[in-house]
Amino acid sequence: MDGALEKSISFILFILIGVLLKKKISTGEQTNGLKSLILTLALPATIFIALLKVKVDGNLILFPILALGFNVILFAVTPILLKIIGIDINSDKGRSAKLLIPSLAPGLSCFAFILEFLGDGSLAKAAMADLGNKFFVLFLLYLVALKWHYKNADFEANSLKTKLKGLFKALLYEPVNLFIIAALVLVSFGITLDKIPGYLSITLTRLSYIMTPLVLLFIGLAVKIKKEQFLQLFSLLLLRAAFTLLLIAGIILFADITIKKDILVMIAFALSSASFWPFAHISAINLKEKKENTLEKTFDINFALSILALSLPISVLLILGILTTGNTFTNIDNILILGTTLFFIGILYPVFIKIKRSVVSKKSDNTSSIKKNEVQLSADK
Template sequence: MDGALQKTISFLLFIFIGFLLKKKISTGDETRGIKSLILTLALPATIFIALLKVKIDGNLILFPFLALGFNIVLFAITPLLLTLIGININSKKGRSARILIPSLAPGLSCFPFILEFLGDASLAKAAMGDLGNKFFVLFLLYLVALKWHYKNADFEANSLKTKLISLAKTLLYEPVNLFIIVALVLVSFGITLDKLPNYLSITLTRLSYIMTPLVLIFIGLAVKIKKRQFFELSSLLLLRAGFTLLFIVGIVFFADITIKKDILVMIAFTLSACSFWPFAHISAVNLKEKTENTAEKTFDANFALSILALSLPISVILILGILTAGNTFTEMKNLLLLGGILFSIGLVYPIFLKLNTRIKSSTDNEHESSKNNSLEFSSDK
């Protein structure tokens, strides 16, 4: 059996184990504890090791800016995707989707698979890219959420300044970012993994070993398939994935990227699930509106949660499938075909809705016409 296929089956088994553990592990504090363990210990240690193994050059500095550029493009295109599936972009649901869809959560949805399939060098590039994504998610989307909340009203400058300082500290003190900064400083002085004290390198290496199993089990625990909004959100997320792949085709073509691993890193990173941070912004705004007894709410927290719940399994399935296929999707015609297929599947739901609406409208008109004819016939008699 092919090695990549064996890895994929192994990964799916871990996810299945997590799914089976739902009855034993609650979806509240215990699941959040596993997520916290991943993000504060296993993932930072893995990225730290990956960066110390790789020769850092000027090209790595480009990755945060490339990721930030992708976030901005996806933010700009999201209103069009929402319009396609019939969601009003200025509604509570629309605003919730507009700050969730452009966000990325690579730590839980693509880093483990990039490490397993593409290696440390590729993970280092993805980790650097996540710095740009974090800036977009933590700062720019927070400003957008505030702008929509306050609309035309004047807001408290001091309060905003305080919150932005708090966000800056969050960005700086987040374990993943701290480990990236420390690793970059060490590498800039020529300190690599083999030059660290043996006990420290062994500890970090063993911490990194638990990341992939933990992430996969967490995915199995976190997956919640709800009937309500399932087709609507599946359509939206498939349109997002389809557009992402078509965007990557354009980048690879115009930038003339030929390194296959770099293309796969770009694909996996940009297909990451939606981030939790925009939901945190939504929750903060909702709490403020509740305190102030605001009649018109800015966001729909339940809709945002549904997006988070469904985006993780969809992203993982797509990323695993693409990486398992080896270099198949480094060929632009294959990537273009897959992007077109995903986009087309995403359009099935809105097309069905429109057809159903037209049929219902036609049926209602026929019924009304029949009723009027019956009344006219009775009047004639």
């Protein structure tokens, strides 16, 4: 059996074990504890080692900028995707989707696979790119959420400044970002993994070993797919993936990127699931509105949670499927074919809904016309 296929089957088995463990492990505090273990220990250690193993140059600075640019483009396109599937962009559901769809959570949906299939160098690039994404989801989306919540831009200006300072500290002191900064400082002084004390490198290496199994178990434990709005959200997330692939294909052509690993890193990173941070912003604003007894809510917290729940398994399956095929999707034609296929699958639901509404409308028109004729006949008699 092919090595990549064996690895993929192994990953799927870990996810299935996580699903089976749902009966033993609660999806509340225990699952969140596992997530914290990944984000505060296993993932930072893995990224730290990856950066110390590769030659860091000035080109790595471009990755956060590119990721931020991708977030902004996806944010601009999201209203179009929402219109296609029939969600009012100015409704609470529309605003929730506009905040979540352009966000990325590579730590839980793609880093483990990039490490396993593409190696430390590719993981280092993805980790650097995530700095741009973190700035987008922590700061820019928070400002957008507040803008939608407050109609007056000057309202609670002091409170806004305080919260922004808190967000800046959260960004600075997040374990992953601290390890990235520490690794970049060490590498800039020529200190690599083999030059740090042995006990440190051994400890960090062993911590990194547990990342992939923990992430896969977490995915299995965290998957929650509700029947309500399933088709609508499934359609939205497939259209998001389709646009992502078509955009990546355009970037590859425009920039003439030929390094196969870099292409796969771009695809895997861009297909990451929606981030938890925008949901945190939504939750904070929703709590504030509850305390103030606000009648018209800015966001729909249940709809946002459904997006998060469905986004993770879809992203994981797409990323795992693409990386399993080796260099198949480093070819532009194959990227375009997959992107187009996902687009047509994603658009099936809104087309079906429009046809159904059209049929119902015609039936109601026919019924009303028959009733009018009956009334007219009875009047003539």
